Amino acid sequence: MSDDPSDAYAAPSHRARRPGARPAWATTGDQLPEPTALPSAPGHHRDLRILRRAYRRQRRVATFTVLSYFTLFLILSARAPSFMTKPVTGGLSTGMVLGLVQLPVTWLAIALFEFTASRYVDPLARRMRQRTALLAEREPGR
Numbered sequence: 001m002s003d004d005p006s007d008a009y010a011a012p013s014h015r016a017r018r019p020g021a022r023p024a025w026a027t028t029g030d031q032l033p034e035p036t037a038l039p040s041a042p043g044h045h046r047d048l049r050i051l052r053r054a055y056r057r058q059r060r061v062a063t064f065t066v067l068s069y070f071t072l073f074l075i076l077s078a079r080a081p082s083f084m085t086k087p088v089t090g091g092l093s094t095g096m097v098l099g100l101v102q103l104p105v106t107w108l109a110i111a112l113f114e115f116t117a118s119r120y121v122d123p124l125a126r127r128m129r130q131r132t133a134l135l136a137e138r139e140p141g142r
Contacts, residue, residue, distance in 0.1 A: 047124065047127070047128050047131075048128070050124060051121065051124045051125060051128060054120055054121045054124060055121055058113060058116050058117060058120075058121060059113075061112075061116075062109045062110070062112065062113040065105070065108075065109045065112070066105060066106055066109045069101075069102060069105045070102060073095075073098050073099065073102065076095070076098070077095060084098070
């Protein structure tokens with residue numbers, strides 16, 4: 001059994017839900033093109049857009065996590081200096097503790113980035129590489 005969860009998270013088809021189902025606008029005289037046995041090229045397929053979107057979302061979440069914590073630290077430093085100078089334990093102030101916590105927050109964002117990459121983005125990229133290799137094998141002239 002494979003550890004690859006990519007089949008479990010396969011993107012839903014953009015076509016009709018039932019194979020061979022005709023769209024509502026098609027009349028009986030219209031002929032729909034038959035689906036091909038080979039997947040289409042990745043550059044012309046929506047998988048590339050899905051991969052870009054997943055990677056973009058991943059970058060935005062990681063960046064937002066780190067920058068929002070840093071911005072919170074800066075706002076508290078500027079707007080609430082009395083809160084930031086309160087002692088917490090062992091002579092450390094709240095501001096010092098929040099400043100030291102920035103490093104673990106950054107590590108957490110990196111760990112989440114790596115986890116989501118291996119769980120969601122990498123299987124999409126792997127699937128696209130496999131389709132490209134399959135197309136190259138079946139159509140050597142391309």
